[in-house]
Amino acid sequence: MITRRTFGRGLLAAGGIAAVGAGGGGGASRARAATLGDDGLYKQDWFVESFLELSDDIAEAQDAGKHFVVMFEQAGCPFCRKTHEVNLQRADYLPYLKENFAILQLDLFGAREVVDFDGEAMEERALGRRWLVNFTPTILFFPMQADTVIGQPGRQGELARIQGYLPPFYFYHFFEWVRSGAHETQGFQRYANDRVNQLREQGTDPDAWRLG
Numbered sequence: 001m002i003t004r005r006t007f008g009r010g011l012l013a014a015g016g017i018a019a020v021g022a023g024g025g026g027g028a029s030r031a032r033a034a035t036l037g038d039d040g041l042y043k044q045d046w047f048v049e050s051f052l053e054l055s056d057d058i059a060e061a062q063d064a065g066k067h068f069v070v071m072f073e074q075a076g077c078p079f080c081r082k083t084h085e086v087n088l089q090r091a092d093y094l095p096y097l098k099e100n101f102a103i104l105q106l107d108l109f110g111a112r113e114v115v116d117f118d119g120e121a122m123e124e125r126a127l128g129r130r131w132l133v134n135f136t137p138t139i140l141f142f143p144m145q146a147d148t149v150i151g152q153p154g155r156q157g158e159l160a161r162i163q164g165y166l167p168p169f170y171f172y173h174f175f176e177w178v179r180s181g182a183h184e185t186q187g188f189q190r191y192a193n194d195r196v197n198q199l200r201e202q203g204t205d206p207d208a209w210r211l212g
Contacts, residue, residue, distance in 0.1 A: 034084040040075025042084035048104040052114040058146045061102035068142045069103045072128055077136040079165035087171045100179050108136055117149050117157060131155045135163045141178045159183060
């Protein structure tokens with residue numbers, strides 16, 4: 001089931017719809033390729049470098065005018081790889097993502113110590129269980145206002161999450177949905193459908209969109 005807070009698995013199972021870019025059109029340009037780290041996770045050089053004190057990370061994101069985002073992955077996850085090799089290499093999307101979001105990558109089965117927003121320290125894998133993360137990638141979005149999150153477990157403070165792989169059109173517009181504040185009044189499925197209808201009105205044929 002697709003809810004206002006959680007999106008991804010229903011669309012993936014159904015096959016989904018994807019556009020080439022935020023505005024439709026021809027082939028998308030690519031950014032520099034992601035690298036594979038020693039931990040088996042793909043890396044982006046613009047992701048947050050952190051001491052894994054989440055209260056500090058969200059405060060720094062707020063100071064930079066960005067939403068704080070946590071992305072759980074695991075080694076060998078094909079949909080994590082596809083997220084990096086397709087969605088996060090889109091030169092048409094990346095400027096928006098980099099400008100508006102601070103993304104911290106965590107390993108769902110990792111052993112690094114992380115301090116949750118309420119001050120509780122635990123390994124990455126324990127944090128994943130605490131936040132009810134069962135799939136990879138899972139991308140969790142938090143409010144711009146750090147003080148509304150700090151002092152409570154992250155699961156209580158999150159705004160929304162993506163579970164599993166989303167094709168580029170839906171992936172990009174989920175970030176836009178959160179950043180624009182539309183998540184406060186409108187579910188994501190309706191928001192995405194409105195974007196599809198807007199492109200149709202502009203003369204873009206959804207059937208011609210490339211599945212990312």
